[in-house]
Amino acid sequence: MRPLGIVAMVLGIDEDKGPQLYKCDPAGHFYGHKATSAGLKEQEAINFLEKKMKNDPAFTYEETVQVGLVKADYPVFRALSTEEIDEHLTAISERY
Template sequence: MPSKQLQGRAIQPLRITPTIGCVMTGLIADAQAQVTRARSEAAEFRYKYGYEITPDALARRMANINQVYTQRAAMRPLGISMIVIGMDPEYGPQCFKLDPAGYFVGFHATAAGQKQQEAMNHLEKKWKKLNSGRGADDAVSAGKSLSRSEVIEMAIEAISTVHATDFKPGEVEVGVVSLGDDEDPKTRGQWRVMPEDEVERYLLAYAEKD
């Protein structure tokens, strides 16, 4: 889940629970308020039920809260778009996008913010080419065919292509949660933001592919 910093309009990938993180685009103050509320909802869920909230349950809850903001006279809709990713113990990796109106939907790959549609078109084309061109027929199997490194490089390629820019390590932030075999067992299944030296390795790998 890479993000490109935009002055006053973006916030870095953030952890909500040990296995769920998010990235948002829009007004920073609203994004910070949304993250605080999401963490509160996740903590309340764990206190009430005794286990961590799942990504789909958190996305549904935050979407319901967003919808309330659109119908109360003393409130205004939050000026943000939120992408939640996390690890579900039963279904594995999950990704959801929420909008200020309270609509949320799951994706295999998605984008938000400036040039959102161009990025999503790029990801869709890449996905269709997976599994020898059969990615559109079975999107789930196509996603499982990707290694952790390939997923990260695909995301970097999407953001670099639509912005027509070769980014430096300090200009791109990458949040990741996975069960890949090539990661540290201590962080496996945990949400984390990559340090710059790790981001640099993926940027170099993408550059060398060109």
């Protein structure tokens, strides 16, 4: 039986390199990412992100927000409220 584990995502803003995102798997391996996903339907989300991130596009604030955020002018992670999540999901669904 496999032991239970978690996937951790570490977000931060480096003064020299800018925003940084690292994903740590249950075995302790960590990798830097431009965008990533974890959990249910992870592979589908990663495939979507790979298509969107192809050619290193620049996204607006509204295009990148999904569940939580860290901004350079306020470098503290905060989870979005249910109303904010619903607003963003509605905007995403209307695009497709």
